Amino acid sequence: xxxxxxxxxxxxxxxxxxxxxxxxxxxxxxxxxxxxxxxxxxxxxxxxxxxxxxxxxxxxxxxxxxxxxxxxxxxxxxxxxxxxxxxxxxxxxxxxxxxxxxxxxxxxxxxxxxxxxxxxxxxxxxxxxxxxxxxxxxxxxxxxxxxx
Amino acid sequence: xxxxxxxxxxxxxxxxxxxxxxxxxxxxxxxxxxxxxxxxxxxxxxxxxxxxxxxxxxxxxxxxxxxxxxxxxxxxxxxxxxxxxxxxxxxxxxxxxxxxxxxxxxxxxxxxxxxxxxxxxxxxxxxxxxxxxxxxxxxxxxxxxxxx
DNA sequence: ATCATATAGTGCGATATCGTACTATATGGA
DNA sequence: TCCATATAGTACGATATCGCACTATATGAT
Numbered sequence: 406x407x408x409x410x411x412x413x414x415x416x417x418x419x420x421x422x423x424x425x426x427x428x429x430x431x432x433x434x435x436x437x438x439x440x441x442x443x444x445x446x447x448x449x450x451x452x453x454x455x456x457x458x459x460x461x462x463x464x465x466x467x468x469x470x471x472x473x474x475x476x477x478x479x480x481x482x483x484x485x486x487x488x489x490x491x492x493x494x495x496x497x498x499x500x501x502x503x504x505x506x507x508x509x510x511x512x513x514x515x516x517x518x519x520x521x522x523x524x525x526x527x528x529x530x531x532x533x534x535x536x537x538x539x540x541x542x543x544x545x546x547x548x549x550x551x552x553x
Numbered sequence: 554x555x556x557x558x559x560x561x562x563x564x565x566x567x568x569x570x571x572x573x574x575x576x577x578x579x580x581x582x583x584x585x586x587x588x589x590x591x592x593x594x595x596x597x598x599x600x601x602x603x604x605x606x607x608x609x610x611x612x613x614x615x616x617x618x619x620x621x622x623x624x625x626x627x628x629x630x631x632x633x634x635x636x637x638x639x640x641x642x643x644x645x646x647x648x649x650x651x652x653x654x655x656x657x658x659x660x661x662x663x664x665x666x667x668x669x670x671x672x673x674x675x676x677x678x679x680x681x682x683x684x685x686x687x688x689x690x691x692x693x694x695x696x697x698x699x700x701x
Numbered sequence: 702a703t704c705a706t707a708t709a710g711t712g713c714g715a716t717a718t719c720g721t722a723c724t725a726t727a728t729g730g731a
Numbered sequence: 732t733c734c735a736t737a738t739a740g741t742a743c744g745a746t747a748t749c750g751c752a753c754t755a756t757a758t759g760a761t
Contacts, residue, residue: 410669421576472748472749474711494756495757523698553667616719623718
């Protein structure tokens with residue numbers, strides 16, 4: 406492992422730790438025992454629109470479809486989403502947000518408002534905005550090289 | 554949620570996705586069904602030295618101590634580590650790497666060599682080295698503001 | 702139209718993660 | 732010394748994640 410490799414290795418190490426710390430932080434703030442993975446799905450549907458198939462959502466998060474089946478079952482039991490049969494594909498389903506689901510997403514977002522603002526104050530929002538383009542490059546690359 | 558908050562939110566979103574994608578990538582390459590969390594502990598002990606207590610390791614990864622108990626039990630069953638009583642504190646233990654554990658860490662490292670080099674070639678190693686200082690700032694901040 | 706193959710979703714079992722409660726030991730003050 | 736409190740680790744149960752196998756439906760070739 407040469408110097409370049411070490412840098413990349415350390416990069417993913419930092420990513421992992423930041424993910425762990427920030428997830429724990431968000432988790433502690435989320436209302437009503439909502440899990441981060443549940444919020445992520447609600448947020449995805451709000452941002453990109455609902456009516457997506459379970460498989461499409463699983464692919465978006467790069468998790469196995471069995472995992473998404475479980476997550477969606479929890480969200481449905483809590484009445485944050487509802488599942489309908491797919492219009493043209495009898496094998497498939499489509500996922501819709503309920504009013505309660507949209508409300509929960511808003512509540513979750515605002516529950517994170519405090520920590521986010523604190524971080525922006527302490528570290529400066531530029532730090533994050535400047536990192537974003539590079540992170541997006543890495544993310545896009547990984548997304549298109551899943552079988553590397 | 555204002556524009557600054559949105560940038561921070563998107564930042565942590567990117568971090569989460571990159572973590573998911575890179576973990577999946579590493580996981581698929583790790584030898585012998587080794588889990589990423591197991592490798593992380595072995596790697597930690599190699600890099601920072603063994604003889605640490607389970608609690609110290611749990612704190613380093615910011616996971617609950619019960620999680621670390623489980624992880625260490627798996628590593629011990631596989632003979633990658635051994636646990637010894639603490640010299641001066643009867644409540645505590647210390648964790649040591651075995652030769653097999655050190656060997657497994659080396660094998661795991663080299664199993665990731667291919668993808669890492671590929672990424673360095675495709676994206677440029679500078680991309681990662683330039684991001685590192687900022688990421689370290691964020692990580693250190695989160696680490697010292699766990700109860701935010 | 703038939704059939705081989707691919708795809709969407711689920712059931713099930715294994716493992717990882719985590720919260721709560723418990724035991725054993727340590728520590729500091731009366 | 733005695734005791735209240737804090738700390739290290741674990742047992743146990745709940746949930747999340749994931750791989751494998753299965754069913755139902757779709758698609759494409761003949």
